[in-house]
Amino acid sequence: MEKPLKISIVTASYNQGEFLERTISSVLSQGYANLEYIIIDGGSTDNSVEIIKKYAHHLAYWVSEKDDGMYDALNKGFARATGDVMGWLNSDDILLTGALFTVHEVFTTFPQVKWVTGMPVSIDERDRIISFQPVQAWSKIKIASGQYQWIQQESTYWRRELWEKSGARLDSSFSLAGDFELWARFFRYEKLFSVHIAMAGFRKRSQGQKSLEGIATYNQQVNAILKREQALLSGAEKRKVRIIRVTRALIDNLLPEKWKKRSAGVMRRLQEVTPVISRDRASNALIIQGETKRTT
Numbered sequence: 001m002e003k004p005l006k007i008s009i010v011t012a013s014y015n016q017g018e019f020l021e022r023t024i025s026s027v028l029s030q031g032y033a034n035l036e037y038i039i040i041d042g043g044s045t046d047n048s049v050e051i052i053k054k055y056a057h058h059l060a061y062w063v064s065e066k067d068d069g070m071y072d073a074l075n076k077g078f079a080r081a082t083g084d085v086m087g088w089l090n091s092d093d094i095l096l097t098g099a100l101f102t103v104h105e106v107f108t109t110f111p112q113v114k115w116v117t118g119m120p121v122s123i124d125e126r127d128r129i130i131s132f133q134p135v136q137a138w139s140k141i142k143i144a145s146g147q148y149q150w151i152q153q154e155s156t157y158w159r160r161e162l163w164e165k166s167g168a169r170l171d172s173s174f175s176l177a178g179d180f181e182l183w184a185r186f187f188r189y190e191k192l193f194s195v196h197i198a199m200a201g202f203r204k205r206s207q208g209q210k211s212l213e214g215i216a217t218y219n220q221q222v223n224a225i226l227k228r229e230q231a232l233l234s235g236a237e238k239r240k241v242r243i244i245r246v247t248r249a250l251i252d253n254l255l256p257e258k259w260k261k262r263s264a265g266v267m268r269r270l271q272e273v274t275p276v277i278s279r280d281r282a283s284n285a286l287i288i289q290g291e292t293k294r295t296t
Contacts, residue, residue: 008083013091118155
C-alpha cells in the first residue's frame, strides 16, 4: 500500500493554556499515520509548557522560547517542516473529525489541486459548533475585486511546492493579516479549491482575541495587500476587476431582492471562480462540481 502523504501542521502558542490541550488533542486524535506535528511556544508563563510536555512523545518538534509574534513562530515551525502538505492550526482552534483524511483524499485524488480550504465553521469556548458559513468558490480576480471574506485559515492546506514557489515564509510585517498576505502570494501561481466538508473550527472567544479586537487593523492590512496585488494584475485582469465592481454595485443598489440571488451565476462567471469539490453521495467519492463523477 502506498504511504499516505506526510502532512505537517504547525501550532504557534503563547499563554493559551486554557485551550491548548484541546487543540493538540484535536490534531493527534485524527489518527492520521503520516503526521508531522510541530509546536512553537513563545515562552509562555502559564501552564502551556506542561501541556506540551505531556504530548511531547507525539510531536516531531517543540520549543518554548521568546519570539517576535505568531508569524515569526510559524516561520520557525515551517522551517523545520518536511511534509508534502502543510498547514497551521492556532492554539485555540480545533480540527474536526476526519479532517486530515479529507486533506489527504483531496490532494491524492486531484493532482491539479495545489491548495484547498474547507467549509468555514465557528465554535465557542466550550467547543460547541455555533455557525457554519456557506462554502465559497474563489479566484484571484474575485479577491482582487475586494471580496476576500473569508478564507478560513485553520481549514487551509497547501502542497510544499506551492509554499516554496511563493517564498517559503509568512510575512511577519503584517501583524494580523499574515495569513491573507500568504493567500495573496498563492493566488499569483495557483487556483484555490474549496471542499464542501467542514475540517476545522475557528474559536470565537468573548475576550482577548485579536480577530475580534483588531478587526479594523486587519482590514487595513488587507487593503494594503490588495493594492499591492492589484498593481501586479495584467491590463485584462484590471478591466475584469472594474467590471466586477460595477456589476456588483448595480446588483446591490438597483436590483430587487428577489433578483439578487438569481444574479449569483452572473457574478461567478465574471469572477472566473474555481469549481467546488464535494462528496458524491452515490459513490461516496470526492468530485469537482461540473466534472465527470469519479468512481471509488
